Amino acid sequence: MTLTSVARLSRYLLDGHISRRGCLALQRPWYTTTPQLQTTRLIHTTAEDSPPTAGAPSRPIPLRKKLKDEAKRLKREGGGKKKKAKTDNQTVDGWELTVGIEIHAQLNTGRKLFSRAASSFADEPNARVAPFDLSVPGSQPLFQAETLVPALRAALAFGCKIQSVSRFDRKHYFWWDQPSGYQITQYYEPFARDGSVTLLARDGIAREDGEEVRVRIKQVQLEQDTGKTMAQPGGEQWVDFNRVGMPLVEIITEPDMKHPRTAAVFVKKVQAVLNSVDACVSGMEVGGLRADVNVSVRRTDDPCAPLGTRTEIKNLNTIKAVEDAIIAERDRQIAELEAGGTIKGETRGWTIGSSETRRLRGKEGEVDYRYMPDPDVPPLIISPDLVETLRRSVAAPPDTEVDALVGRFGLTAKDALSLMALEDGGRVEYFYNVVDRLGELLGESADLKSYSALAGNWILHELGKLTSEKAGSEELGAGMLHISPDGRCDEVPVEDLAELLSLLHARRITGKVAKQLLMSLYDGALEGHGGVEAVIDQHGLWFSEMSQEEYAELADRVLEGQEQVLAEFRRAGGKYPQGKLMFLVGKMMREGAAERINPENAEAVLRAKIAERCGLDEE
Known part of the structure; x- marks a missing residue:
C-alpha cells in the first residue's frame, strides 16, 4: 500500500477533502531505483492549507495560445495606439546597454546527472524519482557517465577548450523544489572554457551591430536541475520532482551584447547549435532551455566609466521574452537613474505579455551561496582520446548548413534559418526528405534549385498558413504539425506532399488546386481515396490551359x-x-x-x- 503524507491525510480526515488525483491511492507505483521506496504522487507545499477551488483547469494552456491571448489583451488595452517598432527600440540616446546571458539547457540523455532515474518530460508527476533525487538519508550521488557525451558535443560546437580535470561544487540555497538545500554544479572548475558564437547580419542582429558580432563564452559547466513548482488556486503549490537532477549544461557568456535584438538572436542561435549536435533534448517552449539575462546600463558621455550595476532576469523561456524583458529592464534602469536614484543588484522576474520586470529578491553573490567542493562527488577526468573522437563526430555548424540551403537549394537566408529553427530541426529534415522524393519523381533533368525552392516555400509558408488557421482552437494539439526529428509528418506525409508539388512544378495543376489539396491532406480528407492523383482524376482538377x-x-x-x-x-x-x-x-x-x-x-x-x-x- 502506498504511503500518504500527514498533510494530505489530515485534509481528508478533518476537512473531508479527497485528492483529485485518485483519492488516497496511486494507480501505479513510482519508478525508483529502490523498489521498496514508495510515497505520494504529488508533493504539496501550501501557505494556507485549503483545497483547490472548483472549476480549476484540467490541463495546461498551450504556450502558443497563451501568447496569442496575451497579444489580443494588450491590443485591447492599448486603445489602438501604435507601439514603437522594436527595430527603433534598440538604443536610447545617451545610454549604453550591456548584456550577458546564462543559458541552461537540458542534455539529451536517458538518465539524470547523479542517479539512474530516467529523464523524461512526459511522465506523470513524481514518476521518475530515485532516492538521491529526494535527498533520502543515506543516498549518495553517482555520476552517470553517459551525460558527459552530449555535454562535450555542446562545448566543442562552441569551440571551447575542454579541461582534462574538472570538479563539482555545492551551491547552497533553500527552496521547496530543491530537497537537498543545495545544487550540485561546477562553479570553480568547469569542464569547458573559452568558446565563442559568431552572430551574422542574416541571423537578425540589430542593424547597429553591423555585419557580425562575436560573443565570447566564458565557461560551460555541468549541473543538476531543480524540481518544477506548479501554482494552484488557494495559495497552494504542487511540486513535481521528476525534473530534480536532470542533467544541464550552463553556458555563461561575457557581457558582449549591446542591443536587445542581438541578445535574443544569440539565444536562438545557441539553441540551433545545440540541436545541430544533438546535445539538447528540446527547445525553449517546452522547458528544455531557459535563459537568465544580466542587464546593466551606463551613460555614454564617459567612456572610462565602469559598467553599471547589473540585475538578473530569471527563467526566460521564449526568444521574444528575452528581447522584451531586456528592453523593459533597460528602460526601468534608465528611468531610475535619470530620476536621481540608484540601481540595486537584484534578481527580477518577467511574465509573458508584461511591460515591466518585477523584483523577486536581492541579488545573491558567491558568499550568499556558500560555494564549497562537493565531498561526495570525485573529480571528473576527461580523456583526450574521447575529446578528439567527439570533435571529429560533431556535425557542421548551423552557418554551414545555411550556406548550403542558400547556395545549393536556392532558399533565402531568412527561410533557411526559419526551417532550421522549427520543430528543433525536424522541419529542415522534412524539407530534405521532400526534396529527395521530388527529385525521384521529376527525374535528373529537373533543376534542383527550381523544385527545392518551391518545396521550401510550401513547407515553410503554406504549411504555416494551415496551422495558424487552427492555432486558436480549444482542441488539444490543434494548429500543430507533429514532425519527428528525422523529418516525418503524419498530418502531411512526405510522399503525398512530394507528389502534390511534382504536379504543381510540372504545371499539371494550378496553385489554387494545390492549396486545396494540401488542406485536404492536412485534414485527412484524402485518406481512402487512392492518393493525390486519384482525387484529381475523380474531380477533374487537372490544369487545362487556355489557347x-x-x-x-x-x-x-x-x-x-x-x-x-x-x-x-x-x-x-x-x-x-x-x-x-x-x-x-x-x-x-x-x-x-x-x-x-x-x-x-x-x-x-x-x-x-x-x-x-x-x-x-x-x-
Missing part, C-alpha cells in the same frame, strides 16, 4: 479603357513598369478562368499586346 487565341482575346479585353496605363508604358520606352504590368496580369486572372491561366504565359501575351498597341519593340 494562345484565348489568351490574346482576354488580353485585348483587359487593355480596353487602359489608355492612361498604356501612356505610361510609352513614356517608359518599353521597360514595362513592373507594378503596372502585374496589375494588368492580375486583372487577366480575375476576369478570365483562373484555373486555366498560367500567369507567366499570360504575362508574355500581355507584353506582346502592349508592344503592339504602343508601337514598342518587345523585350
Whole structure:
C-alpha cells in the first residue's frame, strides 16, 4: 500500500477533502531505483492549507495560445495606439546597454546527472524519482557517465577548450523544489572554457551591430536541475520532482551584447547549435532551455566609466521574452537613474505579455551561496582520446548548413534559418526528405534549385498558413504539425506532399488546386481515396490551359479603357513598369478562368499586346 503524507491525510480526515488525483491511492507505483521506496504522487507545499477551488483547469494552456491571448489583451488595452517598432527600440540616446546571458539547457540523455532515474518530460508527476533525487538519508550521488557525451558535443560546437580535470561544487540555497538545500554544479572548475558564437547580419542582429558580432563564452559547466513548482488556486503549490537532477549544461557568456535584438538572436542561435549536435533534448517552449539575462546600463558621455550595476532576469523561456524583458529592464534602469536614484543588484522576474520586470529578491553573490567542493562527488577526468573522437563526430555548424540551403537549394537566408529553427530541426529534415522524393519523381533533368525552392516555400509558408488557421482552437494539439526529428509528418506525409508539388512544378495543376489539396491532406480528407492523383482524376482538377487565341482575346479585353496605363508604358520606352504590368496580369486572372491561366504565359501575351498597341519593340 502506498504511503500518504500527514498533510494530505489530515485534509481528508478533518476537512473531508479527497485528492483529485485518485483519492488516497496511486494507480501505479513510482519508478525508483529502490523498489521498496514508495510515497505520494504529488508533493504539496501550501501557505494556507485549503483545497483547490472548483472549476480549476484540467490541463495546461498551450504556450502558443497563451501568447496569442496575451497579444489580443494588450491590443485591447492599448486603445489602438501604435507601439514603437522594436527595430527603433534598440538604443536610447545617451545610454549604453550591456548584456550577458546564462543559458541552461537540458542534455539529451536517458538518465539524470547523479542517479539512474530516467529523464523524461512526459511522465506523470513524481514518476521518475530515485532516492538521491529526494535527498533520502543515506543516498549518495553517482555520476552517470553517459551525460558527459552530449555535454562535450555542446562545448566543442562552441569551440571551447575542454579541461582534462574538472570538479563539482555545492551551491547552497533553500527552496521547496530543491530537497537537498543545495545544487550540485561546477562553479570553480568547469569542464569547458573559452568558446565563442559568431552572430551574422542574416541571423537578425540589430542593424547597429553591423555585419557580425562575436560573443565570447566564458565557461560551460555541468549541473543538476531543480524540481518544477506548479501554482494552484488557494495559495497552494504542487511540486513535481521528476525534473530534480536532470542533467544541464550552463553556458555563461561575457557581457558582449549591446542591443536587445542581438541578445535574443544569440539565444536562438545557441539553441540551433545545440540541436545541430544533438546535445539538447528540446527547445525553449517546452522547458528544455531557459535563459537568465544580466542587464546593466551606463551613460555614454564617459567612456572610462565602469559598467553599471547589473540585475538578473530569471527563467526566460521564449526568444521574444528575452528581447522584451531586456528592453523593459533597460528602460526601468534608465528611468531610475535619470530620476536621481540608484540601481540595486537584484534578481527580477518577467511574465509573458508584461511591460515591466518585477523584483523577486536581492541579488545573491558567491558568499550568499556558500560555494564549497562537493565531498561526495570525485573529480571528473576527461580523456583526450574521447575529446578528439567527439570533435571529429560533431556535425557542421548551423552557418554551414545555411550556406548550403542558400547556395545549393536556392532558399533565402531568412527561410533557411526559419526551417532550421522549427520543430528543433525536424522541419529542415522534412524539407530534405521532400526534396529527395521530388527529385525521384521529376527525374535528373529537373533543376534542383527550381523544385527545392518551391518545396521550401510550401513547407515553410503554406504549411504555416494551415496551422495558424487552427492555432486558436480549444482542441488539444490543434494548429500543430507533429514532425519527428528525422523529418516525418503524419498530418502531411512526405510522399503525398512530394507528389502534390511534382504536379504543381510540372504545371499539371494550378496553385489554387494545390492549396486545396494540401488542406485536404492536412485534414485527412484524402485518406481512402487512392492518393493525390486519384482525387484529381475523380474531380477533374487537372490544369487545362487556355489557347494562345484565348489568351490574346482576354488580353485585348483587359487593355480596353487602359489608355492612361498604356501612356505610361510609352513614356517608359518599353521597360514595362513592373507594378503596372502585374496589375494588368492580375486583372487577366480575375476576369478570365483562373484555373486555366498560367500567369507567366499570360504575362508574355500581355507584353506582346502592349508592344503592339504602343508601337514598342518587345523585350
